[in-house]
Amino acid sequence: MSPRPNSLAARDAAFHLHGYTNAQKNEQEGGFVITRGKGIYVYDENGKEYLDGMAALWCSGLGFGEEPRLTQAAVKQMQELPFYHTFTQKVASVTVELAEKLVNLAPVPMSKAYFCNSGSEANDTVVKMIWYINNGLGRPQKKKIISRTKAYHGVTVAAASLTGLPGLHIDFDLPIAGILRTDCPHHYRFGNPGESEEDFATRCAESLEKLILREGPDTIAAMFAEPVMGAGGVIIPPKTYFAKIQAVLKKYDILLVADEVICGFGRTGNFWGSQTMGVTPDIMTMAKQLSAGVLPIAAVLVNQRVYEALRDNSAKNTVFGHGITYSGHPVCAAVALETLKIYEERKIVDRVRALEPVFLRELQRFREHPLVGECRGVGLVGAIELVKDKATRQSFDASLAVGPNLVRIAHNHGLIIRAVGDSLAFCPPMVISEAEVVDMFVRFEKSLADVAEWLKRDGHL
Template identity: 65%
Template sequence: MTVIGNSAASRDKAFCFHPYTNLKAHETTGPTIIERGQGVRVFDDSGKEYIEGLASLWCVSLGFDEERLIDAAVRQMRKLPTYHVFSHKSHEAAIDLSEALIKMAPVPMSKVFFANSGSEANDTAIKLIWYYNNALGRPEKKKIISRQKAYHGVTVAAASLTGLPNNHRDFDLPIARILHADCPHHYRFAEEGESEEDFATRLADNLEKLILAEGPETIAAMFAEPIMGAGGVIVPPATYFDKIQAVLKKYDILLVADEVICGFHRTGNAWGSQTFGLKPDILTCAKALSSGYLPISAVMVSEAVYQACVTESEKIGIFGHGYTYSAHPVSAAVALETLKIYEERDTLGHVRAVAPRLQAGLRGLLSHPLVGEARGVGLIGAVELVADKDTRAAFDPKAGVGAKVSALCQEHGLIIRAMGDTIAVCPPLIIAEDEIDTLFTRLRTALDAALPLVKG
């Protein structure tokens, strides 16, 4: 390919392979080059300012210029820039971070395994579940339940858990032994007149039917996000997790809480599991663990799961799993500093103080002709765009209404994410009330500009 010009945009089109992008369209449109960040804002290479309404990708909790995280990385780089935790080796950053995570876990946990992304964490959880059941002499108990519209990552196994068609289509996914239960979205999938509680009962009954049809002796675990993030910021209906967990307990099925988005105060508690009453056997987390400054994720496991792994590794002679960069010392040091900042600055208290403003802003958009539902908890939420508010009729997906609104938001200085026709809002946790107001002013302006384009 011939590179025309020497600009960053030209070089990007020549050499960069972009995820979650229409690759053909990108060859024409090219990228927006984000050059720097400050607080909840980022700036492109022309100097234009944007509120980052999705915290980059649900992760930049402490904003884009937190000097303490930069300093923590530099200190660790100078002390021990890289090392591993294979073969009885360790380092202080890994030990300290493990201890901090175990102390703040939503339920008693035993050990922490480190990886580099949410996808790797969930892949690891799958392997641990299979290893666990082999250790217990249950080689047939291997199937794993996820949910329609769930998002658990994009590695081969994690993408199989993900319940979104475009993550499977033409990748030859999902792999075997992965099942998908109902999506718990009351607005879209409840029957006429069905309350949230009744909807939750029906979904729990359907889960039990799925387990019985497959054979309880073959079902190992269920993965669940407390709030389903990339599937549309879907908040579970009242009593849902109580009823789901009762079914899992009945059939000795592990629960994995995917806290990759919800963890670290996003929902108004330290964990989404606390907000919605989950009691997981395994918990995965990433993103806000380091405020997105460096790649790191973690898998926390219960004592029962860990002891089974001990038994099996003793039999084999080794626990044959791990990543070169598991517990990378610089990433671990930055994550540990992130947790210290959350505690010292009472980030949780700040989230609880400003969350009502964000949730009121979302509900305020219900008056807009394009908005059918507004939903959210804490500092995460979404609005769903509809063709008809009364019937809840969706737009034709080919119309790309959500993508048009997203582009208009960017034009008006707001970066958000459209997931189909759902517009997600998930700003950095440090956002102030006046910045929330500005975010919604820009979002409403974009919706107003979209209205004549999509309604005619």
């Protein structure tokens, strides 16, 4: 359907290039233009209301447009010091405060915070830090980095290479050299028939160890892992997984980088996903809910051991030759600090924990549905995976685009969710109420019914 002439959708088609979008389709149909938000709802240019079941890309933990405090924090900072940088030992006072706050909030002892503008940039920065410190430590061969199939770590050159989704590599000449891929810890998809979660976790750890031994432990520097894999389909690792994986990494002196870009700041029912999943990282990256998505800011936390290696190499080289103009931008830092205060005052972690049983109950309601293979969730993040055959777990033919079609149909029912293949992801603002959680799944139920009807009508079932 082509957009109304002169509508924002038509202007979007004419002037705007989107990420993660079929450009040809957008040229024909125009964008899905959001003009305002309130609470957990957003509104399109025709005034239609949508419950944003994805908190706008896992970001808007506090919802939309109801945070005058964040606005005030930004305005105050803009009036006092709208910009300063962090090169050559300079820094805005508010950036120092945020660094201290994040180091103190870390789930395990961390030493220093480094700021970036996006999760991708944070992960790219970590890759460079790891290469840098291993050169400094006199082990230039220890550089390879392990990541997992279906991992999502972003789109910049190193981060996209870490991402384990083929769509981010095809025609981009990625991944770069030195990235190793290990198993995706998705029991439903990759567990053997009859294999327990624990046995599957053991198998993942054994497979990781084999990979390390095959490549040579002294060639491998680090492994990246999201505590709960988000954009790969909301994949919650099997019981005992991280304990077993971490034992292997420790044995071969391989650093663990926890990518908390989605899991951080309460999403999984603890302040950090690492706490929920028993991860003890050496390095952490975070973004998104750090500022409730209101301004772009990301951070890297490094522990003392990593920091000391970096410090010593920077002294040898006279500087740590890495820096981003907007790193630690004071306005973003002020908004992030205020966001963290709001999370504390509103006891956001307790809130997520209180809502978790309702969220999981509503999610699991679909377990018996003939098109549903798996319902998985933790805290306030989850997914429902659709299958053609429940017994064999056979997926639908990808060309049917069942998940993306459901997302489109959900718009008719006033719901925004995200498809990862045929898994539909839910990640509502953490300020959602119990009744709104129920309503979100009622809207999903209607969308699923429409999809079932379409598949039946066209003979795909």
